[in-house]
Amino acid sequence: MSPEKMVHMANQIATFFKTQPGGDQAARIAAHLTDYWEPRMLDQLHAHVDAGGKGLDDLVIAAETEIVKTHIRA
Amino acid sequence: MKDLIIPNDRDMGTPAKTGAPVTLEIDGMAVTVPEGTSVLRAAAEAGIQIPKLCASDNLEAFGSCRLCVVEIEGRRGTPASCTTPVTPGMVVHTGSSKVRKIRKGVMELYISDHPLDCLTCSANGDCELQDMAGAVGLRDVRYEAPENGGMVNHFEARNTSGEANPEWLPKDDSNPYFSYDPSKCIVCNRCVRACEEVQGTFALTIQGRGFDSRVSAGNAGDDFLASDCVSCGACVQACPTATLQEKSIIEMGTPDRSVVTTCAYCGVGCSFKAEMNGDELVRMVPYKHGKANRGHSCVKGRFAYGYAHHKDRILKPMIRDRITDPWREVEWDEALSFAASKMRGLQETYGKKSIGVITSSRCTNEETYLVQKLARAVFGNNNTDTCARVCHSPTGYGLGQTFGTSAGTQDFDSVEQTDVVVVIGANPTDGHPVFASRLKKRLREGAKLIVVDPRRIDLVKSAHVAASHHLPLRPGTNVAVVSALAHVIVTEGLINEEFIRARCDWDEFQHYAEFISNPRHSPEATAMLTGVDPAELRAAARLFATGGNGSIYYGLGVTEHSQGSTTVMGIANLAMLTGNMGRPGVGVNPLRGQNNVQGACDMGSFPHELPGYRHVKGPEVRKVFEEAWDVQIDAEPGLRIPNMLDAAVDGTFKGLYCQGEDILQSDPDTKHVAAGLAAMECIIVHDLFLNETANYAHVFLPGSTFLEKDGTFTNAERRINRVRKVIPPLNGYADWEITQMLANAMGAGWTYAHPARIMEEIAATTPSFAGVDYALLEEKGSVQWPCNEAHPEGMPLMHIDAFMRGKGRFIVTEYVATDEKTGPRFPLLLTTGRILSQYNVGAQTRRTDNVVWHEEDLLEIHPHDAEVRGLKDGDWVRLASRAGETTLRAKLTDRVSPGVVYTTFHHPDTQANVITTDYSDWATNCPEYKVTAVQISLSNGPTDWQEDYAAQAAQARRILPAAE
Structure with missing residues (x-):
């Protein structure tokens, strides 16, 4: 997937959760990503964040950090 | 062995009623029936068949044929039993010598103007006129043409002197599926009433009076094809004689047995009787006990099954090493071992997750279950998806989040009790025609309609149906419109607070109410972006909130957007705000595209x-499996x-x-799909035809049609309906067998002997299906999941006392x-949809006579947009977006607003x-099919892309002659 498409998709998810009440948006984005994104898509996200995260919404970056911390691969 | 079902289809004469019990006496027998029942039906309930011609239990009584006359003690004359309601203590005689004499006289008059060619008539053996002549004992017809008065009948073309009979009309064979022979018409009006009451199209009428009365389609000069007739078949089914007759019956003769099965077209899931003559399918007739369709059908299910025998159908497995090679026909063993070793080889080289499956929303539950099991248990990964991804996946997400379950809340019967219907992003008269007929019936009874759609769909205004409000929004602004509706309901105090307090999460509601009350969601504030008149929108919101039972039906115009899931949640919010949940006549009802979208999910x-x-x-879930x-x-995932x-x-x-x-034709951005397919090393296409995706395939496994296998489909109302094998698979195997053979070629060791065994496994592993088995389906006809210990007979309505997830969110x-x-380059918005006669990518319907109604995809353009570009109706136009370009012919219409163009996607060219x-x-x-920025301009013909594509497709479809 092109980085632009991946960034677009991740930001779309962030855009939705940003509008939701509560202070746990990053965690909810992280949960959505781990629930629906296949590992190689998450890998692409991690790689993109590691490379500076160009174009990604701040909340996606926060969510990515959350995923790295909490998502243990089976 | 075939499952043979002999349905009890006795016509009870007039529709069933639901009033308080009334007891009367008919021919000495006490009979108790609901108040409002006709004497004719009451007699039928008691097993007494009163002769009749113009009555049918799917039509209101008409009282014209005078054959069903009876004597009632204490009443004068001989009333027609079809139009006479029962009263307590009534004493009826159905067979007195007086009424027998009247009936014989009536029949004598009918037969005096009817040809006596019964032996060679296509309705021979299936003619109510013939039956009634027998029932009343008609032995003689005394009426003759006057000696010098010319002809006085409708059925002889010329008199004995060779002069033309002006009363005679030729057969109308314009419809590809049925013929109209006016010479056999008895003017019972059943066809006209079926067109009105059952189908709701009002295409037929009786022209002229008295002896000149004639059934007529459309206006003077129209034939059936040119008229408004939608070829649903209701008139053909209603006709008691050979006047309106299926051409297949004329060609093949009357059927000798029937098997009840389920239509494989849209998500309505109509039950049909497949009527057979030996091993030949003679016709499909809607099954009156089918709970989704209640005896009605559309042109697709009723007539468009000829694709099963189309010459394009592939019946032998085929393989090739490269997609540039021609196909090579091989035996099943070779094809399966070729496929299995390729797939295993790919996993060895590229890893376990390098392969996957796409299950079909057109195949049975059992087949779908096996295909996803193939991925999970044999491939060892979760790479399984279904075409529901590209249609209703947002429904799954949205309703799952709000209500706790991914399904419509009602059964189709519910529409009979609705008072206000909101149709959003759906075009039921084309996409879900049988549901549309049921909806229109309710609208004619007085229910109100609100249509939210960029196009002026037929429901907005058609015969005897008109929407109270049409909100023609700009494509892509669904959320703004749905939120504005909610804004009006909340800010004008129209919410059902009692419902919300009892059934929903109150804290979340309060947050939502604060959010939605913000003036930025008001219809006035959003009008600039949605294009919807704020006053109309406010009126629509008030109507929905205050008009009684409010129901919402929606389709792909809601889901196939960047904010598809958000709109689904917005729709759920509207239902919860107004307390329209948990009883008949209300609810949130996704209209599913394909027959088994619900089941595939x-x-x-x-x-x-899982x-x-x-x-x-x-x-814990993984452990079960x-x-x-x-x-x-x-x-x-x-x-x-x-x-x-x-x-x-x-x-x-x-x-x-x-x-x-067929992902190449049905999925968005064809070039990207083609690039993806071309990059794969092994594509196994399992289908009836060499579809577009097969141009990139290495293995072709020929599939079976719904006529050739056993299984179940689950329709849009969660109804699990049986699909029954009526002919043996022409390709040799049912699809579930083929998946099993492929799995076994990869070492699975599966041993399912019948789809019933697969259903047992589904029931054993899936709580909402725990109570489903073939014996129950045989007994009940169908059940709606959840079907388990808590709901042993299934659940027609969901969320009755509480939402599945507890509190609604x-x-x-x-x-x-x-x-x-x-923008300047692409100033118009393209939105896409369907047409009645065609289905999805058209693989099936394009291979039937349905093409007479739609032989190519047309681009609907508003006359204003056409004029500024110099386009005329019928011109070739180039349609371009940032993804690609194609050409098609223009159709100028004000159904679309200026700035919006529309087309269908039924044709691969x-x-x-x-x-x-x-x-x-x-x-x-879920792809955003419904919004694409485009430009249109005059064109000379197909684009380079179309020509290259056609050349590649022709090249890829070559089949080598079989080796001797």
């Missing part, structure tokens, strides 16, 4: 969910269809088993403009999906 086709909508991350299948199940294609282009996804789905629905925006982009729903990746 239920059966665990999605990469993140059967029954349970996420693969749950160890790990024990049943004796394998380890991957805890990570797999790839969705668009992700598979992306991964293929990236080089990490190499092999695909695609059952009954109000979710904030902020409008976000799609990134697909118009047009390839509307060359134009659509890869934008998708934020939550589910």
